[in-house]
Amino acid sequence: MQSQLPFSPEQASNFAPHVDDLMLFITLICLFFAVAVTAAIIIFFFKYHRKSPNEVGVPIHGDSRLEAAWMIVPLILAMGMFGWGAVVYVDYRHAPPDALDIYVIGKQWMWKAQQPNGLREINELHVPAGRDVRLILASEDVIHDFFVPAFRVKMDVVPGHYNTMWFRPTKPGRYHFFCSQYCGTNHAIMGGWVTVMEPADYAAWLSGSSGAEANPVVAGEKLFAEKACVTCHVPNGTGRAPSLNGVFGAKVLLADGSTVVADEAYIQESILQPNAKIVAGYQPLMPTFQGQLTEEQILALIAYIKSLQSQPVPATGSGIAPTTEKR
Amino acid sequence: MPHEDYLNARYGIRSWLLTTDHKRIALLWLGSVTVFFFIGGLFATMIRIHLLTPTGYLVTPETYNKLFTMHGVAMIFFFLIPSIPAVLGNFLIPLMIGAKDLAFPKLNLLSWYIYMIGGCFVLYSFATGGLDTGWTFYTPLSSIYSNSAVTPAVIGIFINGFSSILTGLNFIVTIHTMRAPGMTWFRLPLFVWAHYATSMIMILGTPVIAITLLLVGLERMFHLGFFNPALGGDPILFQHLFWFYSHPAVYIMILPAMGVISEIIPTFARKPIFGYSFIAGSSIAIAVIGFLVWAHHMFVTGESVYAALTFSFLSYLVAIPSAVKVFNWTSTLYKGSISWDTPMIYAFGFIGLFLIGGLTGLFLACLGLDIHIHDTYFVVAHFHYIMVGGAVMGYVGGLHFWWPKITGRLYPEALARTAAITLFVGFNLTFFPQFILGYLGMPRRYHTYPPEFQVLNVLSTAGASILALGYLLPMLYLTWSMRYGKVAGQNPWPATGLEWKTDSPPPTENFDVTPEVTWEPYDFKNRPDLGLAAGAPSLAPAHGDD
């Protein structure tokens, strides 16, 4: 078994031990040179410190054998690093033929994944442990990058290209994934979680028996991302539309100065006729979703927004009427 | 008796803005790159303060993205690339080779004006909407999706490219045709060799970034599709073109700094540099091999496996000439007569930081490791070690070393040493934690980050505040010394170069009579004029630890 390097993320894929070993190998070589050179400098620094103002050093012009040695030895070591790195990389770039194919699509600023059976996920990715998984990556707009530190792998998601990456998760758990190629405003929040499940759990989850799909809050959260609500209704209040954290049940200040209590009816109206009531300080930008959502989906969205009641309300950008203006 | 030098030969604003004297032009550059350094530094300060807390402390995501983009653009294109060549190189190359001026003095002035025009475009872009594409301008984000002022910025950088080209052209031609009698190629100071190599990159690389950014600008203005996949173009092609210049551009920054260090070390160890021809040759080798490695920035873009192997292999080759330099500098210290003057402290700092920066390059060139650390803070730390730890340490060290020649005055030694050590400590505190952050998986260009990364970010910000102090100090005492510093004399250290054979500050025509070079470089033994021979009266003023 591999022991964990200090200062490294958890090891959860087949590549993680290899990458960490490489890291250790190169670090040790570099440490040797760094320490040797630094030690030499410090020793010379004190040992040959100028003793009298007119002192001159011993004129030594060079030594070709020494030069040859310190070209050849580092070259050999460098070739070692190159070779080992190449082995890992070539393995990484050639997915095993029977790998499980999952499509991952990046767009500003969310990730959509599609499981082999067509099940879709937003900013989540479920994969079975012990199985080779190949991600087929595509972008709808700019270049993104799918990066899972615990797996030690990443690959750019380039518009106009299909890139692929693969890994074999080794340890069930939940791991961060990030967008690692700068892609615009919300690059930093374009991430999510990879859930590695035991194969049996994964199979059950795929067939829907985990109940995740039946839960309206979860379904609503998915819709909220899928319909790109989240791109404007940014939770921290920096988006083009108000944050919805804590809005449900609160009084909302409207553009015409009046207030309204955010109940189910108000939310439904806001989804279907967004321009009916505009929150103070915001532009009427939201498109209508009339005819694009089933009743069930609207209910799911409302359930999700209700669930945000307990989330922290940002200082600005929430649309909630200040309490002092209640009277 | 008032002594006439290049500073007091003529007076008035016109005598500066229309000068063709390379020394005055160097001072114009000094002023303007310093302005851009502090603009870039201001952005950096705001970035570090913002990252104190995981959710971001100071600014909105849009603003944060603009801050790091503008930090990069200001620092790379308008500070680092011109800094040492245009300031120190401009001032010193004619002096070092015994020429009256550069080969094309008017082009030299034009180069500064082009820089200023380019700079104005970029500042206009900063002021009117900012720039949020990252300094790398990756398409299609920069060509279609960004709503910021990309067009003026790319025009500014396009224009600025010609400034770089003209400077490089001037240096190459000057070094070929303007050397004084006896100044053979292998008697050239290593600073000049380094600038020759740098100029090669400027000449061969800069036009490519110019045309590339021009295409991006055209794409934005006229909806063309060179790099836009929706119109059949290819964003990967942009990256090839961009890095064809922008990787060698790193060597534009570091090679001149290596040249500075190669001057400082023999001077303060008072012995010939170890392996002169190897250091000279390694500069050229870096310039040439540096052009063969660019796609190591693209290992995870889906470039072909074969290309990745080729570029990784070539990237390891470029490590060798860099290693040769470090080993030779270290060996030069052996049996030297080492003084602890400020430039030497900077030289030691440079070697230490460049060592870490260079060695971590080996991690990134390693294909298997790059799939994990690419585009994380590991990269950020790595290139700051090279560009700030290396290039800026070299620049500030060089400024100290030649300050007596430029201004005729000495800086306050004790204060200067303190500043050098502050810089070294502050720098390491700022950027070393970022290596760890990177390996832990924190991607770069994040305005908000998971809470587990906070401790290291706070450490980095704390270090940055020390670093900022380290930059402000020299700015203040160097300015102070211009008026109040001790008068330096011709050759205060003493050093062996031709530039120290003329007055400080030098007269407008550099030398009263064209000098003839009869000695080998960095030779202290056979130079009675340095006043170091046993028993000879010392011409060098006592330079105590005041």
Next chain:
Amino acid sequence: MHRTGELYGQFETLEQQKETAALGMWVFLVTEVLFFGGMFLTYTINRRAFGTAFGICSNTLDIKLGAGNTVVLILSSLTMAMAVWSAQVGKKKLASIFLIATLGLGTVFLGVKAIEYKQKFDHHLIPGRSFDMKYHPAHPMPGDDLEELDKEKQEVDKAFAVDPDINAHGQLYFSLYFGMTGLHALHMIIGAGLLLWLIKASFAGRFTPQYNTPVEVVGLYWHFVDIVWIYLFPLLYLIDRHR
């Protein structure tokens, strides 16, 4: 730096000054090679990917105008070389005549280029929203060879059937066509400005067998612009003529 006669202050001898100027121009031309090189690379990558579209679009260019322009430009290189020779051997009048001839030929080249651009504009082949490869075959202009046009129409229709993105790829071709020839034309215009300056100096009798560096250096530049065209002509006009 003060100047003594034709010798600038930073130099020791006229010889050194002349060599320096020539080397400076050569180094500048290296930069130019890489500058155009970026475009040639973009061209190469796209032509390899979209050969069909590039072939069809290339065939819409007027080969007579293109070949004629090649002859004009090479002829102007000859007159430029003769101008350098005249200056070197001290035939001041002849030098002026050759310089004027060079400028004239350069202007003819630019005029022909303008005619070609206008034609593309009329045919809706300027990259942008109105770009349409089907437009010209469907809307013949006066003086068009209808038979040729019919062939073009069939070719375009066939290409559209195979590749629905042919219009996008065609736009890439024309972006590159206008980019490369436009950049080349810009260099011609700069060259024409330099020639005007030379002609003025030449009339003032400034060029002698001892001092003719400006003529020689501008000559280098002019020949370089000619070389760029020597490559542009087959790469843009002659992609797919044999079909």
Next chain:
Amino acid sequence: MSEHIVSPKIYLVIFASLMLGTGITVWAAFQDFGKFNIVIALVIATIKATLVVLYFMHARYSPRRTQMVIVCSVFWLAIMLALTLTDYDTRSPRETRLAPSAISQLLRA
């Protein structure tokens, strides 16, 4: 170093060769040589360019360092083209470029 004056006779011979080269290029373009059409065109263009550099631009009679400068420019251009093509020429077909219509299909999905 005294300057070398090229005689007008040589200029005329070079001019004639360039004209001939142009003629051959146009003629060759109308013949079907398969993928060699582009090779022939580039070879002729390179011969023409070489003649211009050597004689019109006097590179043949220039100092060694000027010739080095010329070689450098060609060498670096070759680096740029060749190393970029190592990427494009060796991509796996799976990772080739998507057409715009395929992208818009993807967007609709």
